[in-house]
Amino acid sequence: MGKSSHIVWHDTLVTKRDRQLRNGHKSCVLWFTGLSGSGKSSLANALDVELFHQGIKSYVLDGDNIRHGLNKDLSFKKEDRKENIRRVGEVAKLFVDSGHIVSTAFISPFYEDRQLVRNMFEQNEFIEVFVDCPLHLCEKRDPKGLYKKARLGEISDFTGIDSPYEVPINPELVIEADKMTIEKSVQLVMSYLKDSDIL
Numbered sequence: 331m332g333k334s335s336h337i338v339w340h341d342t343l344v345t346k347r348d349r350q351l352r353n354g355h356k357s358c359v360l361w362f363t364g365l366s367g368s369g370k371s372s373l374a375n376a377l378d379v380e381l382f383h384q385g386i387k388s389y390v391l392d393g394d395n396i397r398h399g400l401n402k403d404l405s406f407k408k409e410d411r412k413e414n415i416r417r418v419g420e421v422a423k424l425f426v427d428s429g430h431i432v433s434t435a436f437i438s439p440f441y442e443d444r445q446l447v448r449n450m451f452e453q454n455e456f457i458e459v460f461v462d463c464p465l466h467l468c469e470k471r472d473p474k475g476l477y478k479k480a481r482l483g484e485i486s487d488f489t490g491i492d493s494p495y496e497v498p499i500n501p502e503l504v505i506e507a508d509k510m511t512i513e514k515s516v517q518l519v520m521s522y523l524k525d526s527d528i529l
């Protein structure tokens with residue numbers, strides 16, 4: 331018998347739909363994925379500011395921050411990245427249930443892990459946003475000096491250096507982060523949210 335075989339699911343009395351109706355917008359997860367330094371956090375946070383100013387319920391879950399708390403027991407080995415993404419998926423699902431537009435900024439380099447999260451959500455609730463920025467530019471930006479350390483062999487399993495990044499196959503949105511300003515990228519995501527009737 332599984333560990334959860336004696337645990338019974340409780341439906342909430344206030345439903346996700348009730349919350350969405352009161353908020354005047356739907357809820358969803360914007361799943362930003364891309365190399366370290368590609369611009370995930372900057373874009374997720376700039377979008378959060380825009381949504382906040384428009385009175386929309388939004389929140390950001392950021393890789394660096396979550397790894398300080400909830401996921402501080404996890405490394406960057408493949409299996410730990412999988413668990414990192416699974417947990418973040420579950421947390422994002424709670425935010426979507428609570429009526430929020432939640433933006434997640436995790437490298438989430440493995441296709442299979444992203445699919446696992448996609449499958450936790452209803453159709454149209456999971457919006458994969460590929461923040462596409464070439465490795466050489468991410469490495470040039472290197473805001474935390476981590477690429478330099480990875481090249482020197484001081485950090486192992488670093489994405490793009492000695493750990494793979496699997497490019498999304500059919501993402502809902504691609505942001506060409508080497509060609510576009512953050513402001514323009516925010517506009518693109520906002521247009522997507524309006525066109526898909528989330529806002």
Ligand SMILES: Nc1ncnc2c1ncn2[C@@H]1O[C@H](COP(=O)(O)OS(=O)(=O)O)[C@@H](OP(=O)(O)O)[C@H]1O
Pocket residue numbers: 365366367371393394397406410411412414415435436437438439474476485486487488489
């Ligand atoms: N080995 C290795 N590989 C990649 N990244 C590393 C590594 N070690 C530390 N860091 C820093 O951790 C941030 C990525 O954490 P994530 O939780 O987003 O990674 S993952 O989704 O589990 O792959 C990443 O932050 P971002 O630059 O915001 O992506 C790095 O600052």
Ligand SMILES: Nc1ncnc2c1ncn2[C@@H]1O[C@H](COP(=O)(O)OP(=O)(O)O)[C@@H](O)[C@H]1O
Pocket residue numbers: 364365366367368369370371372373435471473507508510511512515
């Ligand atoms: N569209 C962009 N154009 C130019 N620079 C950017 C853009 N997006 C992010 N940056 C810069 O790139 C660096 C990495 O951005 P960050 O959001 O921290 O990436 P990530 O969260 O993917 O690691 C930061 O110094 C940021 O100011």
